[in-house]
Amino acid sequence: MSSxxxxxxxxxSSQWLRLREPADAAARSLDLAREAAAxxxxxxxxxxxxxxxxxxxxxxxxxxxxxxxxxxxxxxxxPDLLAVAATEPPRAAGGLPVPVETRRDDLTRLGPGDxxxxxxxxxxxxxxxxTADEGERFVRSCVAAACPALVTLSxxxxxxxxxxxxxxxxxxxAFNEHxxxxxxxxxxxxxxxxxxxxxxxxxxxxxVEARPSPWRLGGTDRALILEWIDGWVGAAxxxxxxxxxxxxxxxxxxxxxxxxxxxxxxxxxxxxxALPAGPRA
Numbered sequence: 001m002s003s004x005x006x007x008x009x010x011x012x013s014s015q016w017l018r019l020r021e022p023a024d025a026a027a028r029s030l031d032l033a034r035e036a037a038a039x040x041x042x043x044x045x046x047x048x049x050x051x052x053x054x055x056x057x058x059x060x061x062x063x064x065x066x067x068x069x070x071x072x073x074x075x076x077x078x079p080d081l082l083a084v085a086a087t088e089p090p091r092a093a094g095g096l097p098v099p100v101e102t103r104r105d106d107l108t109r110l111g112p113g114d115x116x117x118x119x120x121x122x123x124x125x126x127x128x129x130x131t132a133d134e135g136e137r138f139v140r141s142c143v144a145a146a147c148p149a150l151v152t153l154s155x156x157x158x159x160x161x162x163x164x165x166x167x168x169x170x171x172x173x174a175f176n177e178h179x180x181x182x183x184x185x186x187x188x189x190x191x192x193x194x195x196x197x198x199x200x201x202x203x204x205x206x207x208v209e210a211r212p213s214p215w216r217l218g219g220t221d222r223a224l225i226l227e228w229i230d231g232w233v234g235a236a237x238x239x240x241x242x243x244x245x246x247x248x249x250x251x252x253x254x255x256x257x258x259x260x261x262x263x264x265x266x267x268x269x270x271x272x273x274a275l276p277a278g279p280r281a
């Protein structure tokens with residue numbers, strides 16, 4: 001894979017990733033993580049290739065659940081995020097830092113050679129940012145690596161807010177459209193990404209398991225809710241500008257509710273575990 005970035009840069013701030021890390025950790029499926037750990041390929045140290053690692057939150061969550069020596073290979077297109085991930089490495093169950101290496105890669109051009117030697121492949125909040133062709137390349141590369149692939153926190157598009165507001169539905173529909181927008185000639189998979197990936201993994205012979213992994217945000221998550229709702233409404237209005245006028249009042253109401261601890265938000269995701277056919281034969 002050629003080093004570099006994708007044709008379309010969508011920068012994600014390390015501050016946002018840090019803010020969401022506890023919610024991500026609480027949402028991911030422990031059952032699938034433990035099954036992935038038990039099914040890892042190879043007999044030596046566990047070599048984990050983390051695709052789209054961001055600031056490294058997947059490693060900090062998963063490494064304590066893996067037995068024995070580990071080595072993490074962190075792939076991302078953003079050098080700033082890779083630097084954060086390298087300075088805050090995963091820690092094993094005993095608290096010792098885990099060795100990591102970083103690779104600045106364009107994951108839209110992923111190939112089987114990029115995953116050579118992997119015992120386990122991970123990714124988080126990635127699939128929905130890929131196109132159909134890129135998602136297929138991702139799946140085929142994982143299958144060719146012949147090791148478990150744990151892919152967490154793919155959005156599914158059914159956001160729920162409590163208390164209800166009449167603008168919830170139109171904003172949610174507009175946001176889902178934004179998730180599937182065409183940008184720079186790339187049409188993103190958005191909320192259908194996980195289903196498409198699971199189907200293709202299965203068609204290629206992998207055994208696929210899925211678990212819901214929703215964010216369940218409440219009064220103690222005020223900072224994350226405030227940041228999330230600004231981005232959610234902003235994306236919806238970008239997709240449907242006619243919602244702009246009504247959305248300003250909506251945001252005021254929702255921010256006031258969040259500040260008072262009266263707003264809860266459920267953001268559904270799904271986790272997938274794809275196991276190669278061989279180990280289960």
